[in-house]
Amino acid sequence: MPLRDPGLLKEANLVGGQWIAAGDNAIAVTNPATGAVLGRVPSLGAAEAEAAIEAARDAQIGWAAKTAKERSVILRRWYELVVENADDLAEILTLEQGKPLAEARGEILYGASFIEWFAEEARRVYGDVIPGHQADKRIVVIKQPVGVVAAITPWNFPNAMITRKVAPALAAGCSIVLKPASQTPFSAIALAVLAERAGLPAGLFSVVTGSARAIGAVMTGSQIVRKLTFTGSTEIGIELMRQCAPTVKKLALELGGNAPFIVFDDADLDAAVEGAIISKFRNNGQTCVCANRLYVQAGVYDAFAQKLAEALSKLKVGNGLEESTVFGPLIDDAAVAKVEEHIADAMGKGASLVSGGKRHALGGTFFEPTVLTGVTGTMAIAREETFGPVAPLFRFKEDSEVVAAANDTEFGLASYFYTKDLARAWKVGEALEYGMVGINTGLISTAEAPFGGVKLSGLGREGSRYGIEEFTEMKYLCFGGIA
Numbered sequence: 001m002p003l004r005d006p007g008l009l010k011e012a013n014l015v016g017g018q019w020i021a022a023g024d025n026a027i028a029v030t031n032p033a034t035g036a037v038l039g040r041v042p043s044l045g046a047a048e049a050e051a052a053i054e055a056a057r058d059a060q061i062g063w064a065a066k067t068a069k070e071r072s073v074i075l076r077r078w079y080e081l082v083v084e085n086a087d088d089l090a091e092i093l094t095l096e097q098g099k100p101l102a103e104a105r106g107e108i109l110y111g112a113s114f115i116e117w118f119a120e121e122a123r124r125v126y127g128d129v130i131p132g133h134q135a136d137k138r139i140v141v142i143k144q145p146v147g148v149v150a151a152i153t154p155w156n157f158p159n160a161m162i163t164r165k166v167a168p169a170l171a172a173g174c175s176i177v178l179k180p181a182s183q184t185p186f187s188a189i190a191l192a193v194l195a196e197r198a199g200l201p202a203g204l205f206s207v208v209t210g211s212a213r214a215i216g217a218v219m220t221g222s223q224i225v226r227k228l229t230f231t232g233s234t235e236i237g238i239e240l241m242r243q244c245a246p247t248v249k250k251l252a253l254e255l256g257g258n259a260p261f262i263v264f265d266d267a268d269l270d271a272a273v274e275g276a277i278i279s280k281f282r283n284n285g286q287t288c289v290c291a292n293r294l295y296v297q298a299g300v301y302d303a304f305a306q307k308l309a310e311a312l313s314k315l316k317v318g319n320g321l322e323e324s325t326v327f328g329p330l331i332d333d334a335a336v337a338k339v340e341e342h343i344a345d346a347m348g349k350g351a352s353l354v355s356g357g358k359r360h361a362l363g364g365t366f367f368e369p370t371v372l373t374g375v376t377g378t379m380a381i382a383r384e385e386t387f388g389p390v391a392p393l394f395r396f397k398e399d400s401e402v403v404a405a406a407n408d409t410e411f412g413l414a415s416y417f418y419t420k421d422l423a424r425a426w427k428v429g430e431a432l433e434y435g436m437v438g439i440n441t442g443l444i445s446t447a448e449a450p451f452g453g454v455k456l457s458g459l460g461r462e463g464s465r466y467g468i469e470e471f472t473e474m475k476y477l478c479f480g481g482i483a
């Protein structure tokens, strides 16, 4: 359907306050549901990344000098514009990423909530006055913006993963240069269009599409960039961390996951099935906090497997623009190959197929939602992030056994469990080695809460009152001679 505001689908980058149109060697952006080319974005590189960083440095001085209220007012206007244009932004997102329109609109409002939240948090960056250590000394701690920030984001949430970084950076008085995923750049560019309309001063927020390696190398190697915030795979996160070491940047890494989803005998089974569908199959399983391993206690294992398969059989696979679609396409052929590899490996090692298991009749990158039983820890699906619509069910008997199994991974992002026992909820919640724990819910992501993980799932937190602290530096002032 035609956009209400066609100007939001812009085939250009915003670099240091100047729009650069896609040239001859532009990057084609395709619709994963149809393969059709939606448009083209510039294929930029080191020179433009450097220009954006220098413009960010210059613009940040004036921006940090504004009052927190002045920054807050512009962020609030940006939030209002994103909400006012949510339908267009959702359509652009579905066209380039594939998720159903309803989910895309949900992401737009979720992404907007970070702008709203940090428009408020901008005015609550507090310091300290500490009792002096000597009679003539006074100790004060102030918080100042980090300065120029570089951000690199993934394709699976092309709006919210950006606002979750850009909003707190701007709120804290920083400037930011963003390299979005080449698969989904239009959502990022549309956010820049609206930020400009909101009155954000030129140079504060640049979007640079093109060679990830070349742009990333400039971002990580630049002395001007004082923080890198990355959301993506653990493999790339480690590489970027390595590249940042020589300039000792602040780092935020939101990386891969391998979430356990535990159903105890005493769980409300219908609620657990509903939670499993949200947690496992949101964005067609292409979410860092998706349940990747489903552990079901022996007493309810068969009933849960049957209920889950029955519930999935009623949900539609299709083009995200079609009203009743619940599962869109996977992002690309490599994603389909990963899913097929995990299913084949599991079944080759003894797992059983309850439902799905193969490419959907629609062809392309559509895949049938799949349930496997008899899954064990020796299978690849237990150790690797599937990032697709496969629910592997593991059977367990004792609490201690499942906690040990759940923690037996190098990842530590999200985890979930269902029980009615309060003491068990406390004990298991404390024992799980993850940054986030959902208890009797499969959906935990919200601007109010600190999002992030431990171990190979990353560093730092996004959202919540902690999220803005990540974009500040602490300075200690010691006043002497106060006799």
Ligand SMILES: NC(=O)c1ccc[n+]([C@@H]2O[C@H](COP(=O)([O-])OP(=O)(O)OC[C@H]3O[C@@H](n4cnc5c(N)ncnc54)[C@H](O)[C@@H]3O)[C@@H](O)[C@H]2O)c1
Residues within 6 Å of the ligand: 152, 153, 154, 155, 156, 157, 161, 179, 180, 181, 182, 212, 213, 215, 216, 217, 231, 232, 233, 234, 236, 237, 239, 253, 254, 255, 256, 257, 287, 288, 289, 385, 387, 413, 457, 458
């Ligand atoms: N923890 C979180 O909040 C979170 C959120 C979303 C996705 N993820 C993770 O991201 C992964 C899927 O996203 P993806 O496939 O886009 O990840 P990816 O790591 O392949 O790419 C992420 C971003 O990094 C860029 N990139 C790739 N190689 C680079 C390099 N050498 N230098 C600089 N930039 C480079 C890409 O262009 C993209 O913009 C999954 O592992 C998922 O778990 C984590």
Ligand SMILES: O=C[C@H](O)CS(=O)(=O)O
Residues within 6 Å of the ligand: 156, 157, 160, 286, 287, 288, 289, 445
């Ligand atoms: O892919 C993981 C993102 O963080 C999505 S969400 O924040 O869980 O919605």
